[in-house]
Amino acid sequence: MATLRVGIALGTFRTSVVASNGAREHFGSLVGWPRSAAARKLIGEDVLVGAEAFRFRVALDLVRPFEGGVVPGTEVHERAVADLVRRAVKLARAAPGERVEGVLAVPARAARENRELLVRAAAGTMVVREVVPEAWAAARGLAPGDGAIVVDIGADSTTVLRFGPEPPGQDDVVVLPGGGDAIDLDLLARLRGKLPAGEFTVGGMRELKERYGCLLDADTALVGLPVAGRTAPVDVADVVAAACRAPVAGILEAVRGLIRPGLPGGPTLVLAGCGGQMKGLERMLAEGLKSMGGGRVTRVMEPVFAGAEGALSRLVGRM
Ligand SMILES: Nc1ncnc2c1ncn2[C@@H]1O[C@H](COP(=O)(O)OP(=O)(O)O)[C@@H](O)[C@H]1O
Numbered sequence: 001m002a003t004l005r006v007g008i009a010l011g012t013f014r015t016s017v018v019a020s021n022g023a024r025e026h027f028g029s030l031v032g033w034p035r036s037a038a039a040r041k042l043i044g045e046d047v048l049v050g051a052e053a054f055r056f057r058v059a060l061d062l063v064r065p066f067e068g069g070v071v072p073g074t075e076v077h078e079r080a081v082a083d084l085v086r087r088a089v090k091l092a093r094a095a096p097g098e099r100v101e102g103v104l105a106v107p108a109r110a111a112r113e114n115r116e117l118l119v120r121a122a123a124g125t126m127v128v129r130e131v132v133p134e135a136w137a138a139a140r141g142l143a144p145g146d147g148a149i150v151v152d153i154g155a156d157s158t159t160v161l162r163f164g165p166e167p168p169g170q171d172d173v174v175v176l177p178g179g180g181d182a183i184d185l186d187l188l189a190r191l192r193g194k195l196p197a198g199e200f201t202v203g204g205m206r207e208l209k210e211r212y213g214c215l216l217d218a219d220t221a222l223v224g225l226p227v228a229g230r231t232a233p234v235d236v237a238d239v240v241a242a243a244c245r246a247p248v249a250g251i252l253e254a255v256r257g258l259i260r261p262g263l264p265g266g267p268t269l270v271l272a273g274c275g276g277q278m279k280g281l282e283r284m285l286a287e288g289l290k291s292m293g294g295g296r297v298t299r300v301m302e303p304v305f306a307g308a309e310g311a312l313s314r315l316v317g318r319m
């Protein structure tokens with residue numbers, strides 16, 4: 001019987017899948033079920049996932065099973081994981097009758113605590129060969145060498161871990177609360193402090209963060225924002241830079257605790273997760289490493305798919 005091999009990264013915010021047949025897809029890690037018989041009739045589906053679930057959110061009971069970095073052991077959460085995996089496998093386009101097996105890459109705490117739940121939840125669709133931390137899987141494609149340190153900034157947490165040929169043990173992983181979403185909220189508070197008459201949204205803050213990242217203090221960035229009922233030019237450079245830089249000290253502290261002593265030239269930091277895409281972050285971290293004896297900073301090439309690729313590479317020796 002033919003076997004399709006898949007790597008699935010189940011993030012708090014996004015799920016991505018790659019397969020040995022070349023499939024590559026992603027969708028939001030959000031599952032919704034109709035709230036009532038009337039809603040079920042209107043929507044015409046028993047389960048909605050990702051953008052579809054978001055679109056019909058008012059008519060659905062919604063779950064983000066990996067929110068908080070670990071799946072609570074309730075039936076509802078297990079069902080949500082099963083639905084995410086089913087969608088991922090469907091998008092991987094297995095041929096009729098084809099067996100599906102794969103590796104799941106998940107938040108570091110879930111990898112440690114949820115293995116059985118994940119294997120069970122996926123069992124209806126695929127055989128799970130292994131469960132690994134996504135941050136570790138994401139760095140595999142770069143083959144950064146022993147002693148490298150991965151910094152994976154997701155939506156609601158940041159994972160810092162020491163890289164090695166096998167998945168890290170508990171002592172090699174630090175999970176910092178707060179990721180991209182915390183930056184958005186911090187930015188919102190700072191901008192409201194600066195302009196109390198502003199009508200700002202979290203979504204708008206997220207756009208600013210993704211557009212500008214850690215700007216230099218000296219830069220100006222004029223953006224049209226809604227203030228007191230009309231669009232006014234606002235210089236957002238200082239607040240955006242401050243919010244995006246706020247997590248850097250905590251990340252460097254975690255890195256310091258994971259640096260292997262005596263590593264010549266210092267460690268390689270690998271930035272993963274889409275928060276790792278933040279502009280200027282590479283330079284800020286490189287500056288910070290100088291005070292710890294040096295090191296270099298690099299980025300995974302495709303942050304959306306790196307975790308899934310790294311998971312798949314456990315089964316097909318491409319890396
Ligand atoms: N270019 C970018 N610059 C800064 N942040 C980004 C960028 N692209 C995505 N992000 C942020 O990354 C976070 C999501 O990370 P992701 O790895 O997709 O989620 P998760 O691992 O939690 O499922 C969000 O906070 C999003 O705003």
Ligand SMILES: [Mg+2]
Pocket residue numbers: 011152153154155273274
């Ligand atoms: Mg991620």
